[in-house]
Amino acid sequence: MLMLAGLICGFVFGWGLLISGMMQPAKVLAFLDVFGAWDPSLLVVMIAALGVGSAGYAIARPRAPLFAARNMWPEKTTIDAPLILGATMFGVGWGLTGLCPGPAIENLATLSPRLVVFVAAMIACMALHSVWQRRVAAQQAMVTANVDG
Amino acid sequence: MANFTPLSAAIGGALIGLSAALLMLSTGRIAGISGIVGGLIGWNVPDRNWRIAFIVGLILAPLSGSLVGYAVAEPQMPASWTVIVIAGLLVGFGTRLGGGCTSGHGVCGVARLSPRSLVATTVFMAVAIVVVAITRHVLGG
Numbered sequence: 001m002l003m004l005a006g007l008i009c010g011f012v013f014g015w016g017l018l019i020s021g022m023m024q025p026a027k028v029l030a031f032l033d034v035f036g037a038w039d040p041s042l043l044v045v046m047i048a049a050l051g052v053g054s055a056g057y058a059i060a061r062p063r064a065p066l067f068a069a070r071n072m073w074p075e076k077t078t079i080d081a082p083l084i085l086g087a088t089m090f091g092v093g094w095g096l097t098g099l100c101p102g103p104a105i106e107n108l109a110t111l112s113p114r115l116v117v118f119v120a121a122m123i124a125c126m127a128l129h130s131v132w133q134r135r136v137a138a139q140q141a142m143v144t145a146n147v148d149g
Numbered sequence: 150m151a152n153f154t155p156l157s158a159a160i161g162g163a164l165i166g167l168s169a170a171l172l173m174l175s176t177g178r179i180a181g182i183s184g185i186v187g188g189l190i191g192w193n194v195p196d197r198n199w200r201i202a203f204i205v206g207l208i209l210a211p212l213s214g215s216l217v218g219y220a221v222a223e224p225q226m227p228a229s230w231t232v233i234v235i236a237g238l239l240v241g242f243g244t245r246l247g248g249g250c251t252s253g254h255g256v257c258g259v260a261r262l263s264p265r266s267l268v269a270t271t272v273f274m275a276v277a278i279v280v281v282a283i284t285r286h287v288l289g290g
Contacts (some may be wrong), residue, residue, distance in 0.1 A: 005175035006199035007206040013168035013180060013252075014210025018219060020161020021154060023211065026225045030152060032274075032281040037151065041158040046255065048162025049169070053260035056170020065177035072177050073261070076248065079268050086247020087254075087269040091276025093239030096232055096284065099224075100251040101244055102182040105204060107224045109211040114226035114233055121237025126187045129245035134191075 001067040014106050020045045023106055025098030032095060169257050172203075181253020182207075183244035247273075 021027045022045060030039035064070055094100050099107075099118060107115045169180040176199060185200045211221040227233055244250040247269050249258060254273075258266020 002176055002199040003202040005172065006202035009168045009172040009175070009180060010203035010206025011210050011213075012164050012171065012206075013203075014207040015214070016161045016164030016166075016168060018161070018211055018214050018221070019164065020158045022161065024222060024224060027152070029281060032277050033285055034278055035282050035286050039152045039154075041152070041154050044155050044158035045162035045165065046259075048159045049166035049256045050260050052163045052166025053169040053256055054166075056166065057173060057261050060170065060173040065173065066175045068175075068177040070177055071173060072179070074179060074248075074258070074263065074265075076265060077263075079265055082246050083248065083265055083269055084272055086243045086245070087272035088276050089239045089243025090247055090250060091243075091273035092280055093236040093243060094251075094273060095277035095280025096236040096239075097227060099226075099236070099240065100182075101186060101240065102207070102250070102252050103224075104240070105182060105186065106207045106211060109208045110221055110223050112223050112226070114230070115224050117230065118226070118233050118237040118240075121234045122241035123186065123190070125238045125241030126183070126245050127190045129242050130187065130190045 005067055013102070016045075016049070017103055017106055023103050025103070027098075028094075028100075028103070029098035032098070165252070165256060166260070169252075169260065179253060179257045181249050181257055183250040184248075184253050187245050243273075 017023050021041060027039065028042060030037065031042035033039075060071060090100075097118065099115075101122065104115065104119050104122060108119060172178050172180045178196075178199070180203075185203050188194060189197060189200050211219075215221055227236075240250075244253075247254070249255075249266065249269060251270075251273075254263075254266040254269040259270055
């Protein structure tokens with residue numbers, strides 16, 4: 001059931017990006033180009049998504065999900081350097097291409113070679129990040145073990 | 150604002166919000182694409198199946214769209230392969246380091262008024278606007 005829910009939600013999300021025109025990087029760049037021929041469409045997308053999303057979350061918050069034990073709300077609350085640095089790096093890449101992860105993955109359907117290369121680079125760096133994270137976690141575990149020992 | 154398409158933007162945005170709400174109501178998960186994809190990387194990852202299903206659904210949407218007359222244009226990308234690769238690397242590492250992208254922070258996080266997501270969304274929006282201003286109006290002239 002978890003898989004079926006994932007499939008349906010991915011499909012609905014994909015249709016949202018498709019209908020709104022946000023699959024097209026040029027349309028995203030036109031929103032980011034506030035000093036040029038500005039296209040506020042992305043702002044409308046965000047407002048509509050936030051309206052429906054926050055109403056849905058208000059319904060979801062007090063109850064357990066249908067197919068899982070509990071709601072997994074993100075637990076981190078600290079505003080730290082990785083958050084700012086990560087958002088900055090993402091902002092540069094987004095501004096250079098008009099592509100963020102959702103539309104990038106969805107655009108794989110077009111088999112555009114430039115896009116496939118973008119997604120390959122994106123996933124390679126996600127993998128690099130998880131290797132680095134695991135190494136940091138292992139080192140911390142060793143330090144803790146030494147202290148305990 | 151010649152290209153402004155408020156109606157399709159509102160309908161599409163509502164569907165994105167609906168997807169985020171349905172995913173929480175059914176699976177208890179956040180609909181953040183960088184998290185869903187990033188969580189697939191590695192061996193013995195938990196939750197593999199629904200993540201793959203979500204991505205399959207995401208890619209099926211434009212394919213089904215072309216069946217019902219919703220043509221999907223080939224995405225316009227920068228001419229330079231170097232720029233494409235650098236941007237891909239930055240988006241990949243940055244979204245994982247910062248813990249989210251436009252969907253996870255921008256929609257899901259802001260919808261629940263998470264301070265982290267409000268800060269992240271402000272930062273990546275502002276940075277992207279500056280980058281576009283520089284590439285289009287300073288360098289591109």
